[in-house]
Each structure stands twice: as structure tokens, then as C-alpha cells.
Amino acid sequence: xxxxxxxxxxxxxxxxxxxxxxxxxxxxxxxxxxxxxxxxxxxxxxxxxxxxxxxxxxxxxxxxxxxxxxxxxxxxxxxxxxxxxxxxxxxxxxxxxxxxxxxxxxxxxxxxx
Amino acid sequence: xxxxxxxxxxxxxxxxxxxxxxxxxxxxxxxxxxxxxxxxxxxxxxxxxxxxxxxxxxxxxxxxxxxxxxxxxxxxxxxxxxxxxxxxxxxxxxxxxxxxxxxxxxxxxxxx
Numbered sequence: 378x379x380x381x382x383x384x385x386x387x388x389x390x391x392x393x394x395x396x397x398x399x400x401x402x403x404x405x406x407x408x409x410x411x412x413x414x415x416x417x418x419x420x421x422x423x424x425x426x427x428x429x430x431x432x433x434x435x436x437x438x439x440x441x442x443x444x445x446x447x448x449x450x451x452x453x454x455x456x457x458x459x460x461x462x463x464x465x466x467x468x469x470x471x472x473x474x475x476x477x478x479x480x481x482x483x484x485x486x487x488x489x490x
Numbered sequence: 491x492x493x494x495x496x497x498x499x500x501x502x503x504x505x506x507x508x509x510x511x512x513x514x515x516x517x518x519x520x521x522x523x524x525x526x527x528x529x530x531x532x533x534x535x536x537x538x539x540x541x542x543x544x545x546x547x548x549x550x551x552x553x554x555x556x557x558x559x560x561x562x563x564x565x566x567x568x569x570x571x572x573x574x575x576x577x578x579x580x581x582x583x584x585x586x587x588x589x590x591x592x593x594x595x596x597x598x599x600x601x602x
Contacts, residue, residue, distance in 0.1 A: 411590075420492065420580045420593025421533070464533075478523070478591060480533040 379403040379467040386485040395452040397484050399465030402446050410441060410448045413464045415483070421464060425450070452486075460488045493517065494594035496581050502600045508569040511597045515562055515583030521545070522564040523584075523591060524556055528577035539564055571601045 382400040389395045401410065409428055413421040425432055427439040427448070438451040452459055462483040493516035503509055515522050524536040535548035539558035550556075553571075558564045568575060578598050582591040 415533075418578065418596070418598070420494075420582070420596055422492070422593065423590040426590070478535055480525075480535075482532055 379405060379408060381465045381467060381481050383463075383465050383481065383484045385482060386487070388487050388489065389455055390489050391456055392454050395455050395459070395486060395488075397450045397452075397463055397465075397486070398447060399450070400447045401465070401467050404445050404467050405469065407470045409468045409470065410439065410445075411466045411468050411478075412437070412439065412450050413466065413480075415462045415464065421480070424463075426468075455486075455488045457488050457490065459486065461486060492592040492594060494581060494583050494592050496579075496594040496597050498597060499595065500598050500600075502602065503571060504602055505571055505573060507571050507601075508567065509571065509599065511566040511568070511579050511581075511599075513564045513566070513581030513583075513594060515564070515581075516592055519583035519585050519592070520562065521584045521591075522558055522562070523582040524550075524564070524566050525580040525582065525593075526577050527580060527596075528574075531577075533580075536566070568599070573601050575599065576601045 379401045411426040412424045414424050415421040425437050425439045429441050432439045440449045462485050464480050464483040495514045497512045520541045523538045527533045536550040537556050538546040542558050553569050556566045578596045580596045582593045584591045
């Protein structure tokens with residue numbers, strides 16, 4: 378499984394756009410890039426997943442360059458409630474019901490008033 | 491609410507004891523995963539079951555075991571507990587393998 382590297386922490390202010398970049402140099406051809414969000418004492422929550430180019434949902438956007446060696450999670454106009462830990466994961470495709478998520482240390486985002 | 495339920499929410503026990511954590515997956519999900527999260531180790535994958543069969547194993551100690559029952563609920567058994575086993579234990583479920591995993595609220599275990 379490809380290793381991911383992301384900043385340990387980030388600070389932002391309410392209303393700003395936050396971009397968290399994740400490096401995954403050894404990503405395999407068929408791997409997907411997935412982001413989870415975790416609030417203190419709660420289980421992680423799926424945010425977004427993509428394979429290439431750009432994916433957008435109601436919560437975030439995910440930008441993946443052509444070489445797929447990195448990805449950027451973009452959170453538009455953050456609020457205090459976006460303060461959480463954000464995990465970038467590289468996930469292999471479905472294969473016989475096998476799916477093992479490897480969580481790194483994540484990025485601790487603090488949003489200030 | 492992810493649809494995944496875990497019981498109990500909190501558990502306090504003593505070293506050397508044995509406990510059982512229970513997880514009910516979302517309706518229709520065949521896969522159940524167990525994770526351990528402690529302050530110094532982060533979120534660690536323990537084991538995955540798919541439709542009753544073990545499919546993937548992570549850093550699960552020999553003192554720990556799990557199973558998935560015919561109704562797809564799962565139990566994680568922790569025995570000969572040590573102080574270092576104190577952690578949050580999360581269960582997650584997904585439809586099969588590659589799909590999104592949905593995490594439960596966790597069981598906070600404190601070993602004294």
C-alpha cells in the first residue's frame with residue numbers, strides 16, 4: 378500500500394478556503410485517493426474519493442494532477458465546525474472483499490474565529 | 491449517524507480481564523472492520539471480516555480475536571488486558587471491499 382505524507386497541522390480562519398495537500402509518490406495504477414475527516418472521540422467520516430483530475434461534492438473538492446503522485450483536498454469557506462483531523466488514504470480497488478485502510482497521522486486543522 | 495452501532499460506549503476493567511466489544515454494521519453491508527485508536531499509535535487497522543470470513547489482518551495482537559456472525563454483526567474479544575490496551579475501538583462497515591467505510595461511534599476502553 379502506498380505511503381502518504383501530509384502536513385501535521387494547519388491553521389485557518391472562518392470563511393477562508395483551506396487546501397490540504399497529500400503526497401503519495403508510490404501510488405499504484407489502480408489505486409484510489411480517499412479522504413476522511415475525524416472529530417475528537419468520533420469515528421472517521423468519509424469526505425471524498427477520486428482517481429484522477431477533479432472531483433467535487435457538497436462538502437469538498439479533490440484535485441489530482443495527471444501524475445497522481447499528490448492530491449489536494451479543498452474545503453471552501455471553512456467554519457469552526459470544520460476543525461478536525463483530515464486523513465489522506467490510498468486505497469486499492471476492490472478485490473475479493475479485501476479492503477484494508479492504512480491511516481497516517483493526518484492533518485490537524487484548526488479553524489479560528 | 492453512520493448507521494453502524496457499537497456497544498458498549500464505555501468500558502472500564504482491570505488488567506488481566508477479558509472483554510467483548512460488539513458491532514452491528516449498516517443494513518446490507520457485508521464487511522466489518524475493527525480499528526484501534528490510541529494517543530500514541532493513531533488509528534490502527536486490526537482485522538476485516540467479509541460475509542463471515544476473515545479477509546484481512548492488520549496489527550492485531552494474539553490476545554485479541556474477532557468473529558462475524560451469520561447475521562453479520564461482529565464481536566471483538568480482548569483478553570489478558572494490559573494498561574496499554576486502553577484506547578478507542580472503532581468498528582466500520584462497507585458493502586463489500588472497495589466501497590466507502592462507515593465508522594461507528596466507538597467503544598472507549600479503559601484498563602486500570
